[in-house]
Amino acid sequence: TSVHWHGILLPANMDGVPGLSFNGIHRGEAYQYRFLVRQGRHYWYHSHSAFQEQAGLYGPLVIDPIEPEPFAFDRDYVVMLSDWTDLNPAELFARLKKTPGHDNTYKRTVGDFRRDAQRDGSAAAIADRKLWGRMRMTPTDLSDVNANTYTYLMNGSTSLGNWTGLFRSGEKLRLRFINGSGMTYFDVRIPGLKMTVVAADGQYVHPVTVDELRIAVAETFDVIVEPSGQDAFTVFAQDMGRTGFVSGTLATRGGLRAPIPDIDPRPILTMSDMGHGGMADADPAMPDMPGMDHGAGGMQAHPATETGNPL
Ligand SMILES: [Cu+2]
CATH class of the missing domain: 2.60.40.420 (Cupredoxins -  blue copper proteins)
Structure with a gap:
């Protein structure tokens, strides 16, 4: 297991991310977390191992600051x-x-298509469906797992x-x-x-x-x-x-x-939610999807080792 102190400023080897900041805590082992607390207010802690957090290994962390709030x-x-x-x-x-769609029982219908085609023209309504189809996503998919x-x-x-x-x-x-x-x-x-x-x-x-x-x-x-x-x-x-x-x-x-x-009524996602500038820019060839590009550019890279880690 491991304990990650979410939002707490501390040395990397106290951060509790197995394989990155330490080796994790194996059966029968102990690991002493020891660090100076530099912040007040509230944060939380959770396991950073496998799916333990989803299984309930988390809790709140409240630090009363010395100075009045x-x-x-x-x-x-x-x-x-x-x-x-x-x-x-x-x-x-x-x-x-x-x-992936197991929980997403809420889909757009033929009735929605008729309404959109009446409002935006049928070419626009078809283009919209094609665009979502090409992304293999649906505008009703707000969370992969939901209250179902x-x-x-x-x-x-x-x-x-x-x-x-x-x-x-x-x-x-x-x-x-x-x-x-x-x-x-x-x-x-x-x-x-x-x-x-x-x-x-x-x-x-x-x-x-x-x-x-x-x-x-x-x-x-x-x-x-x-x-x-x-x-x-x-x-x-x-x-x-x-x-x-x-x-x-x-x-x-x-x-x-x-x-x-x-x-509240269920919302429908639009192309701008997906990182597009709106339907006007939605090129059917879909050359670029800034909001969805996880491969390059905006993502922060992690250093390979802790040696000389500037973070
Ligand atoms: Cu966290």
């Missing part, structure tokens, strides 16, 4: 989101290799389990959101409350007040909310592909619930 709060809760499957993650991965397979969790609880954070009316709560998912992006909101984002990935930001935020895999956000006027508020996190959600509750006492909103 530039915002006030009365209570402090970690809200850790994740995607759980009872399948062995290695089997899930193997299934994904064989049938996953159960989304909040602090390890399903929506039925209803993780609850208590408050007294008028208090300021600090919620430390962490996305510890294998692959799920969540859109998070608390109907009836504004969220003021005060830090992102452990870095203070100029406070931004939002109704909803999107949290990608491994991201963290600190938000301040001030619940008042009702006894319970739903913390609602739906996946980006709108296949499912997990919810919890902020409440003045245990056992309360607020209404849970419906999942």
Whole structure:
């Protein structure tokens, strides 16, 4: 196994990436992690070996800074989101290799084609289908694995389990959101409350007040909310592909619930989501796909050894 301290600044051999920063921890072995902590706020840790993170080997990491923080709060809760499957993650991965579309039961239909052809002309509608076909992708594919397979969790609880954070009316709560998912992006909101984002990935930001935020895999956000006027508020996190959600509750006492909103309508990807400048630039010959080019250019190269590693 291994422990990777996600977002923590430390020497490379403490970073916990087997085969890159150390050799991993084998059966019967011990490895002492020892490093100076140079940061405050919250991060998370997870195994960096095989599929252990997907199998639940992760957790939040909260470091109280010595210097006072530039915002006030009365209570402090970690809200850790994740995607759980009872399948062995290695089997899930193997299934994904064989049938990548297994979870994607949502496809465009002949009716969608008629509508697009009416709106954009049939040549454009055909060209659009050809382009997606050539990429062997579909505009409805937002996540390879979604709620058809996953159960989304909040602090390890399903929506039925209803993780609850208590408050007294008028208090300021600090919620430390962490996305510890294998692959799920969540859109998070608390109907009836504004969220003021005060830090992102452990870095203070100029406070931004939002109704909803999107949290990608491994991201963290600190938000301040001030619940008042009702006894319970739903913390609602739906996946980006709108296949499912997990919810919890902020409440003045245990056992309360607020209404849970419906999942939003499902979005359709466009060519600009795929890294194209939009349909106008979409050359049917598809010479270049900047957003999808994993082979060259923008990707950061890793040094072959730790000797003289500048990173
Ligand atoms: Cu990580």
